[in-house]
Amino acid sequence: MEYRLTTTDQAWCDDLLLALRVRDVPGARIGEVLAEVQSHLAETGEEPRDAFGAPREYADQVAAALGVSAPDGVWRQLVRGLSWRDLAGAAVIGVATYLLADGLWSLGAGESAVFGLPSWLVALAALLVLGVATARIVTAARSGRDDDAVIDPRTGADMVGFPRSAVALLVGVPLLSLAAMLVGGYLVGW
Amino acid sequence: MRGVLSLCVLRVVADGPTYGYAIAGRLADAGLGAVKGGTLYPILARLEADGLVTSSWEAGEAGPGRKFFTLTGAGATALGERTEQWHAFTQRAAALLSSPHVPA
Incomplete structure (x- = not known):
């Protein structure tokens, strides 16, 4: 794909990916969300933080919209795995x-x-x-x-x-x- | 107000397949203010999860592509019902707000 994010935009997307993973959002859905963000940023030329807010807060909104319940903490997940x-x-x-x-x-x-x-x-x-x-x-x-x-x-x-x-x-x-x-x-x- | 915004998004999608940025533009043109991506996409995700819209990706010329949303049959039914509910609610609210003031 020819389209490339700037480094700061990519960093924001990486944070979002991690936040969605921690919230147990399915991988295919995370891909959709990331693609939507990239598409929106390219279309509007906006900064991700201006358009979507903080990665963690946006991940909360996405999880709520999908009805994915918040899992137990990161540490418990790590230890369980x-x-x-x-x-x-x-x-x-x-x-x-x-x-x-x-x-x-x-x-x-x-x-x-x-x-x-x-x-x-x-x-x-x-x-x-x-x-x-x-x-x-x-x-x-x-x-x-x-x-x-x-x-x-x-x-x-x-x-x-x-x-x-x-x-x-x-x-x-x-x-x-x-x-x-x-x-x-x-x-x-x- | 969130429920109304979702209803308005559904109404915009009812005009034919469209994508996020164009939907935001329609809402802004309608005087609903600038709806941020962080608000709009979760609404669309919710509508899709409820089976009221479907989505598909179209390749862009140079950009990262666009996600087009299309109204489903269930979406059309929901749009009709929710629009009626909204009209009934606003009429009652307006009647209450414009009722003459009765001193206690």
């Missing part, structure tokens, strides 16, 4: 990341890692665990567990894409940090 497997997965990833960092640091410094284990062994094992965990997360995200996607009524496309820049950031920052560990250990150790 978490399973023990998620928490265990987070713990495993956390420990493996620590061990990988420690392994790389020791490797750089030419020392042995935690519990006197060979640093290359710790780093390799942690890398394997992290690789498996990452693969699991990516497959889960790819398999479309999101059965209530925000669909653009005009194109049928998912309106909440995962841009390449976000992927680059998610992969790049940890890689950079781990490389820094190796270099740091080297600089300190020699």
Whole structure:
């Protein structure tokens, strides 16, 4: 689509999307509302805040018009959505990341890692665990567990894409940090 | 006043398929003031949820498209009923307001 929102308008729309999600408005309906807002703004040249007010208040109005009851708080929703497997997965990833960092640091410094284990062994094992965990997360995200996607009524496309820049950031920052560990250990150790 | 605005929106849509900005323009021309998008679209969503109007997206030339609203059969019936109710209500209200003042 050639039409593009300005950054501030997009930020307002993002806030609205989140506010509608929190209010349990169905994804298809959220897509309709966002498309209406974009259409209205393009037609009138108005600012979203002038035309629709604050994102949260507009989300309240939309939810009321659709007869969607306000759900319990954001935190309760978040906690309810978490399973023990998620928490265990987070713990495993956390420990493996620590061990990988420690392994790389020791490797750089030419020392042995935690519990006197060979640093290359710790780093390799942690890398394997992290690789498996990452693969699991990516497959889960790819398999479309999101059965209530925000669909653009005009194109049928998912309106909440995962841009390449976000992927680059998610992969790049940890890689950079781990490389820094190796270099740091080297600089300190020699 | 919200119910009346909804009735007026229904009346505008009864003139043929139309979209949000054009509906706001018609309401403004009718002297009902500038109706904000934040007021108008929830009203239209409610009308659609009640089955009184249907909607469909039409691609614009360069813009993000327009959502056209069309009156349904149920919408036409509701428009007739609510218009009558509104007339009856305003007549009674007007009669009361213009009744001679009776000192207690």
